[in-house]
Amino acid sequence: MKKKLLVVALAVGMSAHFAIGQPEKSAPSVLKPTAAQTQAALWASRVLARYHYKAVPLDDQMSEKIFDRYFKTLDADKLFFLQSDIDQFNAVRGKFDDAINNENLALPFQIYSVYQTRYDERLSYARELLKGKFDFTADETYPIDREKAPWLKTDDEAKDLWRRRVKNDWLRLKLAGKDDKAIRETLDKRYENSINRLKKLNNEDVFQMFMNAYAMSIEPHTNYFGPRSAENFDIQMRLSVEGIGAILQSRDDYTVVREIVPGGPASVSGKLKVGDRILGVAQGDGQFVDVMGWRIDDVVEKIRGAKDSVVKLDVLPADAGPDGKHMTISLVRKKVSMEEQSAKKTIIETKDAGGQKRRVGVITLPGFYQDFDARRRGERDFKSATRDVARLLGELKKDKVDNVLIDLRNNGGGSLTEAVELTGLFIDKGPVVMQRSSDGKVDIENDTQPGLAWDGPMGVLINRGSASASEIFAAAIQDYGRGIIIGEPSFGKGTVQTLVPLDRFAANDKQRLGELKMTIAQFFRINGGTTQLRGVTPDIKLPVMSDSENFGESSFENALPYTTVKPAPFIPLGDIKAILAPLQKKHDLRVAKDKDYQFLEDDVAEMRKHLNDKTISLNEAVRRKERDQQEARAKLREQHLFTQMPVPPKDAPVEGGDPKVKAPPTAKPAAQTTKAVAVRLPRTDDGLQGDERSLAAELAAEKRAKDAKDILLNEAAHILADEVSLLKTDTRLATKVAPYLPPTRGN
Structure with a gap:
């Protein structure tokens, strides 16, 4: 009976809750x-x-x-x-x-x-x-x-x-x-x-x-x-939904369009705009239903529907007043892919100590997603994290990158199958993870596909938000000696869940009773240890950005304990430990001179100083002094930012900037590029909650954060670039660290 419960094996991260x-x-x-x-x-x-x-x-x-x-x-x-x-x-x-x-x-x-x-x-x-x-x-x-x-x-x-x-x-x-x-x-x-x-x-x-x-x-x-939450969880896993392709948000009593998904019906029509307010919804030729004051999930349920069906929206345009003229927009629902949550690639170019240029391909993976139903139906092009990453690796090969970094920061997990198959892109064949069920039986999950999608050096970037499936992948890469793990200790979730539809037991034809996401096994690294509670410890540590006492598996009072099982039979592919000391030395020397990195470490130290604060002063003079200190810190960062920015041509518009902010005379002359360097500056408290700011202000803040310099990602890329230089210049080291690499000479 137990095997019948294993509908979908999941290695999901933090517990998820959805409005219904x-x-x-x-x-x-x-x-x-x-x-x-x-x-x-x-x-x-x-x-x-x-x-x-x-x-x-x-x-x-x-x-x-x-x-x-x-x-x-x-x-x-x-x-x-x-x-x-x-x-x-x-x-x-x-x-x-x-x-x-x-x-x-x-x-x-x-x-x-x-x-x-x-x-x-x-x-x-x-x-x-x-x-x-x-x-x-x-x-x-x-x-x-x-x-x-x-x-x-x-x-x-x-x-x-x-x-x-x-x-x-x-x-x-x-x-x-x-x-x-x-x-x-x-x-x-x-x-x-x-x-x-x-x-x-x-x-x-x-x-x-x-x-x-x-x-x-x-x-x-x-x-x-519940039934609706189960549907939302399924959408998150398959990264697609049948609808109009718009991200909605509640603001006061309005349902507001926050984002238009590229390629979706709303985007193709060109009629629905960011900031538009949806006042009513009608199905096909039916009557409009007034949705003013509704919960956002209720409005979303009205707008979603079967593929190729028609939905009509009663819309108050973004630039119209409360009594402005309404528009009626008809859209044909289609399958919309949530590409923003799919794997993506970028390339970071760096220079080593000798001035040699290195290219590091970065693949950012937000989750281990898979369209389970499409795969079960035998569809050839079902959505899959592994498939997307394999395609991106092929593109990075053509881009002639020297090293690949898989960015799993804040990746809370997902499909266990995807974690195993993704690992298989970087190893030939062999065990990836072990599962122990409640009866004590241990099963080994193997990569059975021969060949590698990427046979060069690689690394994995993790943080405290990297959980479950992310930890399976990172642990396997570490145990095989296949790549360098960089970042902070991961979440520490070493359990496997499955989805159990309760209607199956009640013999219901329709979904009425909802589903359980239930823990049915504990997973173990192929070295016999578990990531439970302890997580994955990086080979090269970056600043710990989270509060580990209140975030992570160890923060739960009823978490399962750490334990071990007999290791799986596997052969390490290389000895990463042999290169860690010189990489650590280069890292330490570099960050000691990196002002942005030092600012980041200062901010982390300041955060940790206040972690145990249980109260906040209500005295205005005290609070103003604290605020002035924060603003002084921010001004130092602004000054540093301006010294890195190229001076734009006279009277040139500043993209995304404040026209009242003037660069100081110490700004460097324009170089070959005109792209400004951005860093994440501490945000002065405006006292507002998210929905109390204008939508334009919120979207602008999100864009600034997205475009900001990612200090930790850049340093991880530098570490991998250093690895390439060491492997190319030291044959004996390369033979020990990565014997699977073809021999190279010089740079």
Whole structure:
């Protein structure tokens, strides 16, 4: 029976959650579970108790864990519930097993009802506070981290906490230069929007939060997906959807076009523009449905549909006022590929210490995606990360690059099959990863395809956000001695999940009960160790940019432990360790002279200094001093930036720049290129949330970040360029490090 559960083997990273709901402007004030949800909970409990890698019975002990995690899910920072609310339900801490087995989920919905009440009370009080004034000369603080704090004891304590929270929000805007009137309007709208967002949650949202509290009480990477969430997860894996090819966003009560996907129906038509607001949706010749105030996922569901079907949009153009003239746009739905999330290549040119030019091909892989259904149907051109990378490697060969870097930063994983097959592009044949199931049986996943797509030197760039399938690939490359691992220690997720459709057990023809993403195995490196908890340790370390205590597998209190198994039989392809010392020396000497790299290390040190800060001052003088120090740091970076920028011709427009910013007289003369060098400058706090900034400002900020100099990527490329130089000039070293390479002479 267990093998029948292995629908899709996944090596996904951090737990994923998706919004779900029915097309309605606001949810009823009192939410109740449906019959389908009570059935889904019962079937999920049976599957989890029998087939999970860490099978745990649903009993009173598990019920208590669900109780604690459910309250944490609803109120992680303990801003809303009172201790008396927790005490009210303490008598039923061990009753969630009975609720699920008896198909009566009134209890979790009752808890959510109390949460709704408290949420409305807190935000309504926050709006009342805006009518008064705040004393910013007092020496008081606001707690920015309340995860481990006790629950609020009294209503007076809750009001004092929220008074300081609102005061902090006000001070941030005040320091950003806003006047009292603007601050009051901004915050009142923010709190009102928060109340309205909660009102739009429905019973499917509540049920999914409860079921994930159950699933994640067993193990961090087990999740429940409602029917719509399951569909969204499938879209993420296959990187395609049938629709119009537009990225949408909620702003106030509008659904706004944030991005047009190249090649999609919206792009081809040329009628829909970024910033346009969608007010209504109609199917074919049907009547328009008003979608003002709807949740974004409800609007998306209306716009998606079968390939070659027609959808009509009632659109208020971006440049029109609220009472402007509407447009009706008809689009024929097509299969839209999400190419922005596919593998991409770039080439970085560097020079070694001897002035020799080296070309490093970089392949950025955001995820290990695969269109499982298309592959199962036997389609020849199914979407696959490995296929895309193989094609890009072929192009890089034609570009005559000297080395290849696979950038897996923030790649949270995906298909286990893709991780194995991608490794096969860089080794001939052999074991890649081992899996141990709950019965202790260990299976070896092998690359069975002969030949290599790239037989030259290579490296892998990872960070704390590189998880699961990324760790399988990086670990295999490291164990084989095939390439250099560069970056910071990875996430540390060494478990494998599968998708289990619950409707299969209930014999339903249609998807009603959702799916489980369930841990069914633990994976191990071919050297016998696991990446669980410890992750992959890079050969050459770059600055650690993340908070490892609060991000990564080791941050979960119920993560599986580190363990080992017998190594798989494999033959290393080379001895990378032999070249690490000279590469490390060259790296250290280079970054010691690299001002951008030094700025980055300073920023990381500053971040680490404040990691353990639990409070923030509400004294304006103190905060202004802190802000002035930040701005002084930013000015130093700006000055350094301008010294690297070529001086453009007189009166030339500055692309993406601020016309009021003038370059200092120390800027270097124009060189052969006119492309400006950009670095990621610290962003001054404007006190706003994302949807409170204009869409144009948000898109411009994203573009600046995308175009900015990637200091760590550049240094990784330099390291690989150094490797090429050493291998080309030292035959004995090359024979030891990479005996698979053809012999070379000179440069």
